[in-house]
Amino acid sequence: MTSSADRREESLAIIQAMAHQLLEVLEEETRCLAERDHGALLAILPQKEALARRLSESLRPWAQAIREGHREPDENREVWTDLKETLRHIEARNEANGRYIEELIQIHEELLSLLVPHTYGHGAQKSLPAVKGYGISTEA
Amino acid sequence: MTGLNAALEIGKNALLNAQVQIQTTSHNVANAENPNYARQKALTVTQGAILGRAGWIGMGARLDRIVQQRDAFLEDRYLKASSEAAYYDTVKRVLTAVETYLSDDGDTGLNAALNDFWNAWNALAQNPEGSSEQAMVLECGAALCRSLNETAEQLRQSRDGIVTELNDNLSAINSLLSKIRDLNGQIQRSETPTFMANDLRDQRFQALEELSKYLRFRTEEGTGGTLNVFLDDGTPLVLFTEYAAELKMTGDAESFRIHIQETGTLVAQFDAEGNVVKDGLKGSTGALVTAMGTTDTWHDALDQIAAALVTGFKDVYDDVLETPESYFFDTDKTIAAEIRLTDNPLPSTSNALARAALALETEPLDALNGLSLTQHLTQLSQNVGLAVESASAQSLLQESMAQQLNAQRQEVSGVSLDEEMVELIKHQQLYQAAAKVIRQTAEMIQTAIDMV
Numbered sequence: 001m002t003s004s005a006d007r008r009e010e011s012l013a014i015i016q017a018m019a020h021q022l023l024e025v026l027e028e029e030t031r032c033l034a035e036r037d038h039g040a041l042l043a044i045l046p047q048k049e050a051l052a053r054r055l056s057e058s059l060r061p062w063a064q065a066i067r068e069g070h071r072e073p074d075e076n077r078e079v080w081t082d083l084k085e086t087l088r089h090i091e092a093r094n095e096a097n098g099r100y101i102e103e104l105i106q107i108h109e110e111l112l113s114l115l116v117p118h119t120y121g122h123g124a125q126k127s128l129p130a131v132k133g134y135g136i137s138t139e140a
Numbered sequence: 141m142t143g144l145n146a147a148l149e150i151g152k153n154a155l156l157n158a159q160v161q162i163q164t165t166s167h168n169v170a171n172a173e174n175p176n177y178a179r180q181k182a183l184t185v186t187q188g189a190i191l192g193r194a195g196w197i198g199m200g201a202r203l204d205r206i207v208q209q210r211d212a213f214l215e216d217r218y219l220k221a222s223s224e225a226a227y228y229d230t231v232k233r234v235l236t237a238v239e240t241y242l243s244d245d246g247d248t249g250l251n252a253a254l255n256d257f258w259n260a261w262n263a264l265a266q267n268p269e270g271s272s273e274q275a276m277v278l279e280c281g282a283a284l285c286r287s288l289n290e291t292a293e294q295l296r297q298s299r300d301g302i303v304t305e306l307n308d309n310l311s312a313i314n315s316l317l318s319k320i321r322d323l324n325g326q327i328q329r330s331e332t333p334t335f336m337a338n339d340l341r342d343q344r345f346q347a348l349e350e351l352s353k354y355l356r357f358r359t360e361e362g363t364g365g366t367l368n369v370f371l372d373d374g375t376p377l378v379l380f381t382e383y384a385a386e387l388k389m390t391g392d393a394e395s396f397r398i399h400i401q402e403t404g405t406l407v408a409q410f411d412a413e414g415n416v417v418k419d420g421l422k423g424s425t426g427a428l429v430t431a432m433g434t435t436d437t438w439h440d441a442l443d444q445i446a447a448a449l450v451t452g453f454k455d456v457y458d459d460v461l462e463t464p465e466s467y468f469f470d471t472d473k474t475i476a477a478e479i480r481l482t483d484n485p486l487p488s489t490s491n492a493l494a495r496a497a498l499a500l501e502t503e504p505l506d507a508l509n510g511l512s513l514t515q516h517l518t519q520l521s522q523n524v525g526l527a528v529e530s531a532s533a534q535s536l537l538q539e540s541m542a543q544q545l546n547a548q549r550q551e552v553s554g555v556s557l558d559e560e561m562v563e564l565i566k567h568q569q570l571y572q573a574a575a576k577v578i579r580q581t582a583e584m585i586q587t588a589i590d591m592v
Contacts, residue, residue, distance in 0.1 A: 095530075
């Protein structure tokens with residue numbers, strides 16, 4: 001028969017493994033972004049999403065317990081410390097990747113706005129007059 | 141001018157045009173390896189026709205101007221990405237160097253010294269009268285102090301190194317800003333509304349690219365081909381041909397300010413005491429200011445450990461010995477750089493004293509935000525590792541972004557030897573054809589003369 005503490009410990013170990021796996025996926029995402037390996041990037045996105053969702057769901061009861069005033073689990077402090085550290089790494093890595101993706105999108109939006117003036121929009125807007133020579137200049 | 145003379149004139153102009161085009165092609169080929177060179181092209185336009193008996197008769201072609209193949213959008217984006225890449229690369233470089241002082245393999249370093257220290261107290265708790273146990277506590281205490289002193293000294297040296305590097309950066313920035321202002325002047329003097337000073341513009345772009353490694357800026361085209369350079373917050377760095385800012389740093393590794401000499405505008409600031417880190421520069425210079433702040437935070441964390449050790453042991457001695465002859469750590473030296481043992485660290489020993497001292501290992505301390513000494517040191521190591529890893533990831537991505545944008549820029553502006561060879565053959569054929577036109581026309585003129 002498994003005790004409650006054992007079950008919690010086991011559950012914590014599973015969450016820890018999941019967090020490590022997510023960190024690895026995020027590191028792979030960094031590599032894909034840096035090497036512009038868009039095929040591989042698309043392939044790992046579902047895995048990343050699924051892992052993140054599962055991790056978030058698994059952590060919810062623990063977070064709830066700590067919010068309600070329960071102490072952090074004593075029975076496996078090392079695992080808990082490692083998990084918290086891994087979660088910090090996940091957050092930092094995800095933020096770095098997200099910032100890079102945002103910047104890439106911004107560049108492409110700016111590039112597109114040079115080619116296609118913003119003439120679409122809701123409301124009673126008059127269409128903009130055609131601007132001559134509005135495009136990428138190839139001369140200095 | 142009509143007739144054969146006109147044909148001769150057209151042929152001559154075509155020869156001259158082809159010569160300039162071949163010269164431009166060879167100029168491109170010669171600069172093919174220069175990444176800051178933008179490919180040039182000699183454009184021709186149709187010469188104005190004249191009205192003859194048969195109507196408007198074409199008069200050949202003339203050179204219009206020599207243009208550069210540039211994309212302002214990509215260049216601007218590339219310069220920004222270059223600044224970002226330099227920022228994260230510098231943060232990574234500096235923090236990685238600092239990490240070596242704070243990293244711990246378990247056998248050496250602060251964590252190991254602290255563990256040995258607690259182990260020695262544990263042994264003393266088992267045998268309070270044992271002289272070897274007492275000697276071990278003193279030795280491990282001294283080793284812990286040495287370890288804290290050395291780490292603090294290494295961090296101090298790192299900060300001094302950052303200040304030296306900052307001064308070097310500022311001197312390079314000032315020189316580049318003056319160069320850009322001077323090039324603005326040369327470009328303004330050389331350009332006409334039609335003719336661009338292409339090669340001077342290349343030199344200016346090269347200076348801008350170098351500048352982008354040191355700080356982040358934006359540019360605005362001024363009159364007469366000049367380029368004005370501003371910091372992100374709008375502080376002018378170069379204005380037309382008149383002004384180039386001079387950045388100056390005052391202070392030392394504890395507190396410094398970087399400001400514009402002429403206006404006194406503050407662009408970056410660091411103050412260890414007030415925990416002020418202001419970076420309005422970005423690029424590698426801003427990164428140094430940021431790294432200075434991070435290193436200082438880690439230094440503060442070390443000082444907190446030192447202070448907690450001194451205060452913790454003082455409280456233990458006060459509690460257990462009531463009126464101790466002396467304390468374990470010198471209570472006047474509460475920072476990591478100065479912490480040391482007193483001349484008589486163990487005025488008396490007892491099991492109670494050893495156990496009370498040992499309890500400090502795991503006791504949450506208010507001075508350490510509720511963490512124990514060991515936890516606080518572990519957290520410091522983790523923070524250092526995380527900061528370095530985060531900077532490394534950002535550096536990798538930003539470097540990739542800069543490379544990507546530079547490659548796109550090169551696609552527009554770079555010299556393709558294949559294309560230049562095609563151009564060369566085309567102009568060579570054009571030259572030969574024009575020469576043939578002249579030769580045939582001269583023969584016809586001679587025939588006409590002979591007829592007279």
